[in-house]
Structure formats: structure tokens, C-alpha cells
Amino acid sequence: MNILVTLNSSYINPLKVMFKSLFISNSEVDFTIYLMHSSLSKEEVAMLENFVQTEGNTLVEIPIHDHYFADAPILKHYSKEMYYRLLAHKFLPNDVEKILYLDPDILVINKLNSLYDMDISEYLYAAAYHDRAKVNELNKIRFKEYEVENYYNSGVLLMNVTKQRKEMKEQEIFDFVNENKKKLILPDQDIINGLYSKEIKNIDEVKYNFDARFYLYYKITNKIDMDYIIENTAIIHFCGKKKPWLKNYTGKFHSLYKYFEREALRH
16 A cells, blocks of 8 residues: 655654554554655654554655755745645655555544545545534635635545656646745645545545544534444544644543554664
8 A cells, every 4th residue: 555645754653643543543554655845854764664664564755855846836934845745646655556545643443445446546535524514614805716615625635646656747836836825724735625625525524534623513403422433433523723632632532542653763
């Protein structure tokens, strides 16, 4: 199974926790992890490579050099690194046809086979949108001219790399950024939705991109309790600014995160 991650040094420990949860919950799967970055040191990459190999999997480094995206439009505190996930098809090996992108701020607590094996031959991506009416409607208004029906979260993306190579154009993305600078809030996510929302296959948010902030919402509206999540949810996503590795975190899944954190960082 191909997995894509992109990060800088500040997310190394969360990435290791995500990896540990991925490997424990999918112990029968052989993973090839593609690590895309522009700032990690050789020592940091070697440490991550050793971590992945110790678990019986493979890490492939894809360094992105400074000259890439040198002329790309940049937004406020968002750097050119925001383009790595959008244009990953430019840098991945030619034999990679499908890959699953995962943010570092997630836990994988069940098997991913059903997601990865999903047929997306007619789509660029498969992703989940978080079905909160006010949020979804606001984002539809922001991108009204692009006829965005649902605003998808870009933290978990099953990517049809073959189709992306054929259809996604670098200049189209740059033009979109230049034309929408004043309205972009989460740039890479906004770009994916503004340009490609009609080519995204919807997946079950509770199963594949459970927003940890809204446990009570899910429980009240969907009658989904903790037992259901532990048994059925594959991915818990710690969206937003409050992260479970920070000392002041008090979310429902803190103990679960701390368990995987201990397993990942004990050596």
C-alpha cells in the first residue's frame, strides 16, 4: 500500500505516532511510505527511515528542491510547501498509480484496505466532507462561482495519480491562487475544492475521517458512541488548532492518542 506524507521538522513526532498507529492497525499490510519534504535534515530522514524499516516497511524520500515553485504565488503564513500535496504526481515515481495521503495529526485505529481498494478510476480523489451545515454552506458561498457542492477535507486523500498526471495542470493551480487570494483560508484544501470538487468521490466521514472535535455532535445526531467508533472507524483526525500532543489538550480521544504516542516514542 502506498502512503504519502509531507511535513517539516515540527511534525516529526506526530508523524511517528501516526505511523505507529497505521502499522499496528494494519500489521498484515506492506507499506511503502513516500516522504515529500524540502527542509528535513539527513539525520531526521535517516531516523524516520529506520523507524519505518524497523516495522517491516519501506520509506522513500522525495526531497523537493528550492527551485520548485519559486515563482508560485504564496499566501500570508502559508509557504510554497502547500503545493506539494497538490502536485505530488509530478514527483512520485512513474509506477505509482494510486496513493493515500495522510496528515500527521491522525490516528489509524482499524484496517484501511476497504478505503485503499476503492474504485476511483473515474475520479481524481476520494475524500470525506464534514457534514456540518453551517460550515458546508459557508464554503459553498465562498466558492459559489465554482459550483462547489461539498467542501472536502484534504487531510485524508486517496489519490488517482495516473489520472492526475493527465488532467491536473500546474499553471491552473497557480492561476486559481492568484484569482482567489482574498478568499483563501486553508489554501491547499480550498484549491482542491475550488478546482476539483466535482472529481472527488465522497467517502464516509465517520469511517475514514472522523473529526475528533465533534464526538458529541456525532453521538447526538448519528447515535454513534465510543464503542461504534472503536469498532468501525478507521481514521480519527485531530482537526483544528488543538492537538493531542500538546499538554493542554482535553479531547475525548486523548488517552487513545497517548497510548500510541508511548508506543511510537518509547525508543
